[in-house]
Amino acid sequence: MLVPLALAQFICSFAGSNMNVMINDISTDLDTTVQGVQLAITVFLLVMAALMIPAGKLTDRWGRKRCFTLGLGIYGIGALLSAFSPGLGILILGNSILEGVGTALLIPPVYILTTMLFSDVASRARAFGVITGMGGIGAAAGPLIGGAITTGISWRAAFVFQAVVIVVILLLSRTIVDPLPPDPTRPFDVAGTILSATGLACLVMGILQADDNLTLTAILLAAGAFFLVWFFIHARARERGGREPLLSTALFRNHTSNVALVTQNVQWLLLMGVAFVVSAFLQVARGYNAIQTGVIFTAATAGILISSLAAERLTRRHAQRNLVITGFVVTLAGIGVLLLMVRYSSNVWAFAPGLLLIGLGLGTMLTPSVNVVQSAFPEDQQGEISGLSRSVSNLGSSLGTAIAGTVLVAGLTSPEHAYALAMIVLAGIGLIGLVAATRLPVGAATHRR
Structure with a gap:
């Protein structure tokens, strides 16, 4: 049952x-x-x-297996629509909207089912190691696989590849059985969904506008903060009135989970930020094609694969906190190497040492962070915390592309300086993650059931 779940995380990260x-x-x-x-x-x-x-909450109402299957179907339709898109608008509809909705529906069940099926810390760490490892590999190998398909056939064929993988997952997932029956009477907070989605959208879109219109950026960031505050006030009011909110505010009273969520957000921000900056710099500034750019990222893929495969052994021997701290230190060292090597060498392989370190660092800490968050809550809160955890991670991914990409694109007239500035910004954010990791308590991954 772990194979289709891990493949699902792989293809969603690949798409990103x-x-x-x-x-x-x-x-x-x-x-x-x-x-x-x-x-x-x-x-x-x-x-x-x-x-x-909201998708995490729907798993309780509709059932985890049903949400997983529905998400796969919507994702597959979006992939095929993207493959035949005649313009940017249809590409955004297929890839950005439909694949995004499909991913939101299918990913929470992956983590909820894993948490329910693996009860002890060691086996759960092994399962999460496989899933998060496949997610990291999907994100890191995406450029290589996508580059090979794009250069050998067409960029459109890369979306057909995604649709084929979705069909394979649907066939493999037929044996998955939902551990708990769905509860159709479970209430769903529509207003909270609208407020939270609007707030997050305003924040990210505001960052994207930073290189064009600072006034609009300020307005969107202020609006995002306003809607998110309104969301929390709304959630608190529903709790006081005895109604179930979209997200229980009690989730944010768990110090261990809060800190681990910060580390998750920064990890994915760094992974996607570095991937976009290096890819755009190589193609736009140095003229490399898709396959050449993808090959360079094999170093990051190898690093994530090596450290992810060692996740279970590392978890048995070391505290989760120490693994996350070590991961950030190694990742920051990798960013530093990327800055130094690329500055003093025009050879494309100058990127490899830094990307390898970044892959090793991220692979070391992806699993512990997820394990700490999921294990901090009992089974009846797994739908909520899984949705929150994946939302925070994907918000980090979108912020990474938005922040680093905006810095890079704004300075493409001087690409070397723009690249350096974008990487320095990512390093600064990585330091925030490292500081947060030092606040994790030792032995945080064990929840008393």
Whole structure:
């Protein structure tokens, strides 16, 4: 049962990064710009982040298996629509909207089912190691696989590949049985869904406008903060009135989970931010094609694969807190190497050492962070915390593409300086994650049932 769940996480992460190496091909074929492709990538990640919390709640109402299957179907339709899109608008509809909605529906069940099926810390760490490892590999290998398909066939064939994988997952998932029956009477907070989604959308879109219109950026960021505050006030009011909110405010009273969520957000922000910056720089500034750009990312893929495969052994030997701290230190070292090596060498392989370190660092801490968050709550709250956890991670992914991409695109007239500035910004955010990791308590991954 773990195979289709891990494949589902793989293809969703793949979708978030494989377009990075198609920037030139898509912009030429669809007569758009680098900013247009960046918008499509960011909106995909944003839709996932905005809908992951309500989708997590729907798993209780509709059932985890049903949400998983429905999400796969919507995703597959979006992939095929993207493959035949005549313009940027249809690409955004298929890739950014439909694939985003499908991912939001299918990912929470992946983590809920894993938490329910693996009760002890060691086996759960092994399962999460496989799933998050496949997610990290999907994000890191996306440029390589997408680049090979784009160069060998067409960028459109990369979306057909996604649809084929979805069919395989649907066939493999037929044996999955939902551990708990759905509860159709479970209330659903529509107003909370609208408020949270609007707030997150305003925040990310505000960052995307930073290089064009600072006034609009300020307005959107203020609106995002306003709607998110309104969301929490609304949730608190429903709780006081005895009604179930979209997201229980009690989830945010768990210090361990709060800190681990911050580390999750930063991890995915770094992964997607680095992927977009390096991919765009290589294609736009140095003229590499899709497959050349993808090959360079094999270093990051190898790093994530190596450290993810060691997740269970590392969990048995080391505290979760120490693994997350180590992961951030290694990742920041990788960003530093990327800055130094690329500055003093024009050889494309100068990117490999830094990307390898980043892959090793991220792979080391992805599993512990997820394990800490999921294990901090009992089974009856797994729907909520899984949705929140995945939303925070995908928000990090969209922020990574938006923040680093905006810094890079704004300075493409001087690409070397823009690349350096974008990487420095990512390093600064990584330091925030490292500080948060030091606040994790030792032995945080064990929940008393």
